[in-house]
Amino acid sequence: RSEKKISISEIVSRSKKRKIPILSDSFSLLRKKKDSPNFEPPKETKMILVSPNRKALITLVSLSLALLLVIFYIALPGATVIITPKSDAIEQSTNVIFADSVANKSMLDRQTPKVLASYGLGITIQKSITHLSTGKIFQGQNARGVATLVNTRPTPWQLLIKTRLQNNDGLVFRIGKQVTVPASGSLDVEVTADEFDAFGQPIGTRGNILPTRFFLPGLSPDNQKLLYAESKAPMSGGQTLVKKQISEDDIKAATERMKKELQQATNDELQKAVDEKSVLLAQKTKFALIKGKGAVKAEDPVIQVSSDLVGKPLDQFEVTGQMKVHGVYFNLDDLLEILKAELKTKKNPEKVLSTIDEKSITYRIFESDDANKILKVTATLKGIEQYNLDSSKPVGEKLIQKIKDHVVGKRLADAKDYIINLPEVSQVEIESWPVWAPTLPTLPDNIEVVLKQ
Numbered sequence: 137r138s139e140k141k142i143s144i145s146e147i148v149s150r151s152k153k154r155k156i157p158i159l160s161d162s163f164s165l166l167r168k169k170k171d172s173p174n175f176e177p178p179k180e181t182k183m184i185l186v187s188p189n190r191k192a193l194i195t196l197v198s199l200s201l202a203l204l205l206v207i208f209y210i211a212l213p214g215a216t217v218i219i220t221p222k223s224d225a226i227e228q229s230t231n232v233i234f235a236d237s238v239a240n241k242s243m244l245d246r247q248t249p250k251v252l253a254s255y256g257l258g259i260t261i262q263k264s265i266t267h268l269s270t271g272k273i274f275q276g277q278n279a280r281g282v283a284t285l286v287n288t289r290p291t292p293w294q295l296l297i298k299t300r301l302q303n304n305d306g307l308v309f310r311i312g313k314q315v316t317v318p319a320s321g322s323l324d325v326e327v328t329a330d331e332f333d334a335f336g337q338p339i340g341t342r343g344n345i346l347p348t349r350f351f352l353p354g355l356s357p358d359n360q361k362l363l364y365a366e367s368k369a370p371m372s373g374g375q376t377l378v379k380k381q382i383s384e385d386d387i388k389a390a391t392e393r394m395k396k397e398l399q400q401a402t403n404d405e406l407q408k409a410v411d412e413k414s415v416l417l418a419q420k421t422k423f424a425l426i427k428g429k430g431a432v433k434a435e436d437p438v439i440q441v442s443s444d445l446v447g448k449p450l451d452q453f454e455v456t457g458q459m460k461v462h463g464v465y466f467n468l469d470d471l472l473e474i475l476k477a478e479l480k481t482k483k484n485p486e487k488v489l490s491t492i493d494e495k496s497i498t499y500r501i502f503e504s505d506d507a508n509k510i511l512k513v514t515a516t517l518k519g520i521e522q523y524n525l526d527s528s529k530p531v532g533e534k535l536i537q538k539i540k541d542h543v544v545g546k547r548l549a550d551a552k553d554y555i556i557n558l559p560e561v562s563q564v565e566i567e568s569w570p571v572w573a574p575t576l577p578t579l580p581d582n583i584e585v586v587l588k589q
Contacts, residue, residue, distance in 0.1 A: 213568070213569060213570065213573055213577045213582060214568070214569045214577060214582045214583070214584070215566060215567065215568040215569070215573075215576050215577055215582065215583050215584070216566070216567045216568075216583075216584045216585075216586055217539060217543070217551075217555065217564065217565075217566050217583060217584070217585045217586065218564065218565040218566070218567070218586045218587075218588050219525070219539075219555060219561050219563070219564050219565075219585065219586070219587060219588065220561070220562045220563040220564070220587075220588045221522040221523040221524075221525045221560060221561065221562060221587065222522060222523055222559065222560055222561060222562040223490060223520050223521060223522035223523075223562065224487075224520070224521055224522070225518060225519070225520055226479065226482060226483060226518070226519055226520070226521050227479075227496075227516055227517065227518040227519070228475065228478045228479040228481075228482045228516070228517055228519075229514055229515065229516040230250065230474065230475060230478045230514070230515060231250065231502075231512065231513070231514055231515075232250050232251075232252060232471060232474065232499075232512075232513050232514075232515050233248075233250060233251045233252070233510060233511070233512055233513075234252055234253075234254035234426065234464065234466055234510070234511040234512075234513060235251055235252070235253065235254060235508075235509070235510050236253075236254055236255070236256065236464075236508075236509035236510070237253040237254065237255055239508065239509040240508065240509065240510065250474060252466055252467070252470050252471060252474075253466065253467070253470075254426070254464045254465065254466045254509075254511065255423075255464065255465055255466070256462065256463075256464060256509075257406065257409055257410065257425075257462065257463045257464065257465055258460065258461070258462045258463075259405060259406065259409050259460075259461060259463075260458055260459070260460050260461075261398055261401055261402065261405045261458060261459050261460075261461060262456070262457070262458045263394060263397055263398055263401065263456065263457050263458070264454060264455070264456045264457075265390070265393065265394060265397065265454070265455050265456075266452050266453070266454055266455075267386060267389065267390035267393065267452060267453055267454075267455055268451065268452045269380040269381060269382045269383070269386050269450055269451055269452060269453065270380070270383060270385065270386055270389075271380060271381040271382055271383035271385075271386060271447075272332070272338065272378050272379070272380060272381065273378065273379045273380070273381050273449060274331035274332065274338055274340075274377070274378050275377040275378065275379060276331075276338070276340040276341075276374070276375040276376045276377035276378065277340070277373055277374055277375035278328050278329045278330070278331065278339070278340075278343060278373070278374060279309075279328070279329040279339070279341075279343025279344050279345070279371040279372060279373050279374030280326065280327070280328050280329070280371065280372065280373050281309075281326075281327060281367055281369060281370065281371035281372065282324055282325070282326055282327070282367065282368075282369060283301055283309065283311075283324070283325060283327045283350060283365045283366065283367045284322050284323070284324050284325075284365060284366055284367070284368060285315070285317045285322060285323045285324075285325060285363070285364075285365045286317075286322045286363070286364055286365065286366065287317040287318065287319060287320065287321055287322065287323075287362070287363050288320065288361075288362050288363070289319065289320070289362045289363070290319050290320055291319050292316050292317065292318055292319050293316065293317040293319075293363050294314070294315075294316045294317075295311060295314065295315050295316070295317065296314055297311065297312065297313050297314045298310045298311070299311050299352065299354065300330075300352065300353055300354055301327055301350035301351075301352060301365050302334060302350060302351060302352075302353045303345070303348050303349070303350050303351075305333075305345075306333040306334035306335050307329065307333050307334075307339055307342060307343060307345065308329065308330040308332075308333055308334055308339075309327035309328060309329050309330070309343075309350065309371070310327060310328055310330065311325045311326070311327055312325070312326050312327070312328060313325075317363065327365075327371075329343035329371065329374060334353075338376055338378045339374065339376075340374050340375055340376025340377070340378070341374045341375055341376045342374065342376070343371055343374035344370065344371055344372050344373070344374045345367075345370065345371050346370050347366070347367045347368055347369060347370065348366070348367055349364065349365070349366045350364065350365040350366065350367070351364055351365075352364065352365070379449050380449065380450070380451045381447060381448060381449045381450070382445045382446055382447065382448050382450055382453055383446065383447075384446050386453075387441060387445065387446060390441060390453070390455045391439050391441065391455070393455075394437070394439050394455050394456075394457040395437050395439070395457070397457075398434075398437050398457055398458075398459040399434065399459075402432060402434055402459075402461050403425070403427055403432065405461070406425050406432065406461060406463040406465075407425050409463075410423045410424065410425045410463075410465045411423075413465075421467055421469065422467070422468045422469055423465045423466065423467060423468060424465060424466060424468040424471075425463055425464070425465050426463070426464045426465065426466065426499065426501070426511060426513070428499075428500065428501045429501065429504075430501045430504030430506075430511060431463060431464045431501055431504070431511060432461065432462070432463050432464075433461065433462045433463075434459055434460070434461045434462075435459060435460040435461070436459075437457050437458065437459040438457060438458050438459070439455065439456075439457045440455070440456045440457065441453075441455045441456075464511065468497075471497070471515060472494060472497065472517070474515075475497065475515060475516075475517035476492055476517070478517075479492065479517055479519050483519075483521045484521060486523060486524065486531055487521040487522055487523050487524060488521065488522065488523075488524040489519055489520075489521050490519075490520050490521065490522050491519055491520040492517070492519040493517075493518045493519060493520075494517075496516075496517060496518035497515065497516070497517050498515070498516050499513045499514060499515040499516070500513065500514045501513050502514055522562075523535075523560040525560060525587050526587065527585075531560075532587075535558070535560055536585045539555060539558075539583075539585055540580040540583050540585070541580065542554055543555065543576050543583065544576060544577065544578055544579070544580050544583065545575055545576060545577075545578045546575060546576055547574060547575050547576075548566055548568065548574065548575065548576065551566060551576055552564055552566060563588075565588075
């Protein structure tokens with residue numbers, strides 16, 4: 137270190153001036169050999185490639201493929217977990233006051249909470265019906281024949297004219313005169329079929345029956361065993377010809393039917409009138425009818441039917457009727473706004489109100505003040521709440537991360553069992569790639585969690 141320092145440039149310049157003995161001697165010897173007559177130039181050199189060992193090559197390729205498959209197995213497989221959040225139906229009821237918009241204008245101007253305007257409506261319902269006649273006029277022929285009366289008691293049995301004989305099918309025949317059946321004996325009598333059987337149906341040709349046994353329906357069950365009748369030859373001559381006629385019962389039945397139809401049409405006709413008012417406003421306001429006792433009132437119906445119809449040979453006749461009804465309607469949107477606000481306050485803080493079923497709205501009138509035109513109603517609305525599992529929300533982000541941490545590398549069946557048992561999940565589906573993979577990926581980033589509403 138005490139010596140004088142020399143730069144690199146000085147060293148290079150000095151080496152150029154110097155001759156290296158070894159190199160100079162080598163070049164001199166090469167010149168001499170080249171000048172000699174026996175000098176032979178060196179032969180041209182060739183590069184020789186030696187083929188590698190086949191086993192080593194196969195081993196190297198196999199290891200490379202195995203490494204590649206391991207990389208694919210770890211990095212490429214993916215899975216999509218589709219979960220449906222658990223949902224529950226909820227409903228909320230609240231009391232609302234409907235006040236007539238005209239009679240209670242001052243109350244409505246104060247904008248009292250849960251006090252809504254109502255509007256009166258009056259219409260006349262008119263109906264016309266066709267009623268079928270049930271009265272019958274028999275114009276056919278009655279079957280005739282001979283029946284043998286059999287008396288099994290030891291004393292004679294006297295029978296009055298028109299005594300009925302009936303078979304098991306309900307066909308009724310009558311004897312034509314008063315007779316006395318001898319004790320423990322029998323008596324042949326002429327019998328004629330009735331126009332109608334025991335069930336009110338025409339007999340006519342049905343009276344042409346084969347020999348049969350009759351009982352006497354006017355006797356007690358014990359006496360029917362002691363006295364009976366039987367025919368030994370067929371009955372004949374019966375013909376059926378029946379025409380319908382209007383009876384008093386038909387008029388009464390038609391009147392009652394008309395009253396029921398007017399009453400049943402009350403709500404439908406009032407609702408049609410309310411819908412027409414909504415249409416007039418181009419559906420900007422949706423009106424609804426308040427149904428129930430205290431809101432809908434009907435006057436006595438007026439039934440119109442001709443008084444001279446009884447006894448006429450008609451198959452059917454017309455009856456008309458009308459009835460005045462009064463109802464109350466309101467703005468449905470105003471009530472829905474109140475109920476939706478009430479429903480949102482009831483839902484679970486960890487859940488979202490996914491659906492509000494506006495068609496589920498119902499109401500029950502619990503007080504009616506006709507004098508002040510006020511109706512107090514309990515209205516109910518239903519909806520569906522479900523867990524908010526959106527990944528952008530803390531609850532959803534936490535659940536998704538929890539699912540990924542617990543299902544990585546698990547078999548598909550085990551992963552499903554774990555997820556379906558979570559309180560926030562209703563259903564789960566897993567789609568894996570490749571499809572034959574028996575387990576979920578071992579990397580959490582390769583698992584995607586998707587929500588299905």
